[in-house]
Amino acid sequence: MSNLNTSVDGRWSSHFAYILAATGAAVGLGNIWKFPYIMGENGGGAFVIVYLLCILFIGIPVMMAEVMIGKRGRSTPANAAAKVATESGSSKHWSFLGMSGVVAGFLILSFYVVIAGWAVAYVVHAGSGDFSAIAAAASDSGDHAGKIGEIFSGLLSNPAELITYTTIMVVATVLVLGKGLNKGLEKAVTSLMPALFILLAIIMVYSAIEGHFGEAAAFMFAPDFSKLTVHSVLEALGHAFFTLSLSSGIMMIYGAYLPEGVSIAKTSIWIAICDTVVALMAGLAIYPIVFANGMEPAAGPGLLFQTLPIAFGKMPMGDLFGTVFFVMIVFAAFTSAIALLESATAYLVERRGLARWPAAIVAGSGIWVLSLGTVFSFTGAEWTKMSFFGNGGNFFEVIDFITANIMLPLAGLFTAIFVGWKVKKAHVEKEMQLTGAAMGALMLCLKFIAPIAITIVFAQLVGIISL
Ligand code: PHE
Numbered sequence: 001m002s003n004l005n006t007s008v009d010g011r012w013s014s015h016f017a018y019i020l021a022a023t024g025a026a027v028g029l030g031n032i033w034k035f036p037y038i039m040g041e042n043g044g045g046a047f048v049i050v051y052l053l054c055i056l057f058i059g060i061p062v063m064m065a066e067v068m069i070g071k072r073g074r075s076t077p078a079n080a081a082a083k084v085a086t087e088s089g090s091s092k093h094w095s096f097l098g099m100s101g102v103v104a105g106f107l108i109l110s111f112y113v114v115i116a117g118w119a120v121a122y123v124v125h126a127g128s129g130d131f132s133a134i135a136a137a138a139s140d141s142g143d144h145a146g147k148i149g150e151i152f153s154g155l156l157s158n159p160a161e162l163i164t165y166t167t168i169m170v171v172a173t174v175l176v177l178g179k180g181l182n183k184g185l186e187k188a189v190t191s192l193m194p195a196l197f198i199l200l201a202i203i204m205v206y207s208a209i210e211g212h213f214g215e216a217a218a219f220m221f222a223p224d225f226s227k228l229t230v231h232s233v234l235e236a237l238g239h240a241f242f243t244l245s246l247s248s249g250i251m252m253i254y255g256a257y258l259p260e261g262v263s264i265a266k267t268s269i270w271i272a273i274c275d276t277v278v279a280l281m282a283g284l285a286i287y288p289i290v291f292a293n294g295m296e297p298a299a300g301p302g303l304l305f306q307t308l309p310i311a312f313g314k315m316p317m318g319d320l321f322g323t324v325f326f327v328m329i330v331f332a333a334f335t336s337a338i339a340l341l342e343s344a345t346a347y348l349v350e351r352r353g354l355a356r357w358p359a360a361i362v363a364g365s366g367i368w369v370l371s372l373g374t375v376f377s378f379t380g381a382e383w384t385k386m387s388f389f390g391n392g393g394n395f396f397e398v399i400d401f402i403t404a405n406i407m408l409p410l411a412g413l414f415t416a417i418f419v420g421w422k423v424k425k426a427h428v429e430k431e432m433q434l435t436g437a438a439m440g441a442l443m444l445c446l447k448f449i450a451p452i453a454i455t456i457v458f459a460q461l462v463g464i465i466s467l
């Protein structure tokens with residue numbers, strides 16, 4: 001905790017420093033890699049609408065609730081939740097809100113580092129001119145998409161390479177956390193976030209001109225509600241939590257350092273807007289290429305890596321753009337990975353009495369071991385195939401499902417109930433600095449909309465599982 005970018009009194013040095021760190025934790029693979037492919041798997045527009053509703057009515061209020069718990073408790077998540085509970089006359093066992101975040105963050109990071117490793121591999125491919133070479137060869141022989149796809153399948157079938165890149169990500173994350181380099185990193189984020197944004201805009205414009213933009217826009221924004229299944233709704237709900245870094249302890253940790261006078265509502269809304277815009281831009285960059293090349297929207301986790309390299313191969317200075325783009329993805333993933341490891345590290349420091357270095361190393365080692373399950377899920381190893389509530393899936397799919405679709409919304413449900421019903425209203429009002437209609441709207445979401453919506457989705461799912 002001591003290495004966050006805080007001033008002497010242990011608060012964020014500015015309101016801007018807080019927004020940067022929280023946006024850095026939010027914007028990551030969830031936006032650029034995951035959102036586009038799960039949108040494709042779930043039929044596009046209708047999924048997008050449900051997702052946006054979840055961000056608005058559940059994600060933002062829960063984010064505010066988490067920041068508020070951290071700010072009022074001024075401690076690590078479990079301790080903060082216990083403190084906020086007991087001062088309102090509730091049980092100290094509400095500390096489980098903090099504990100579940102540690103477990104969820106740990107599990108998420110175990111696949112996050114593997115996908116970030118794919119992006120590292122693509123920095124190398126782009127940098128060595130592979131994409132333009134394939135594009136040049138394909139203009140004679142055709143099948144550009146197929147040849148680009150071979151790079152991806154080649155990577156997935158090479159565990160040594162995957163493990164190497166994953167290890168690089170794990171070690172780098174542990175080093176930053178152990179050494180407390182967050183300060184320097186935040187400086188980097190200051191320029192990287194806007195740069196990522198501009199680059200994404202350039203790629204988006206290029207895709208729009210060269211690809212099938214109309215088809216992509218229709219796919220993303222013309223909802224076909226007949227495509228919506230209970231499972232898609234659960235996925236949209238879970239992704240709203242995942243993409244905003246909720247239920248992982250992170251927002252409570254960051255809230256613990258929030259200076260008085262910073263608006264929790266305004267900063268949360270701003271973070272959610274940035275996150276959502278980046279996700280939608282990623283979709284608008286990827287889908288015109290999908291449709292122009294007759295590819296499958298439901299291609300799965302490889303979607304990003306099988307589409308944009310087609311564009312990088314053809315566009316002017318594409319090797320350079322491609323290299324810079326994947327470097328930025330690695331960075332965006334890195335800032336999220338640091339936040340994810342912070343949760344487990346802070347737990348080991350505060351609740352288990354470890355020093356910061358050993359804590360980061362212990363957590364990092366565990367994550368590295370678990371990451372092998374995801375690496376071998378993509379090589380297709382038999383031992384990673386498991387059955388899960390009657391559905392088949394590999395290790396990665398099961399971990400992703402359990403965390404994003406079950407643990408995060410479930411913790412969010414309890415967070416909403418906790419702040420909506422258990423914490424004294426005066427405390428909530430004081431920390432949120434909201435009154436009147438704004439406070440009423442927030443309470444409506446926390447007391448009713450979020451708990452009821454999440455419960456209904458889960459109930460439906462239970463119905464499906466037991467069939
Ligand atoms: N929000 C990050 C993303 O979208 C992932 C993340 C989840 C980071 C939970 C921190 C905590 O990529």
Ligand code: NA
Binds near residue numbers: 027
């Ligand atoms: Na995100």
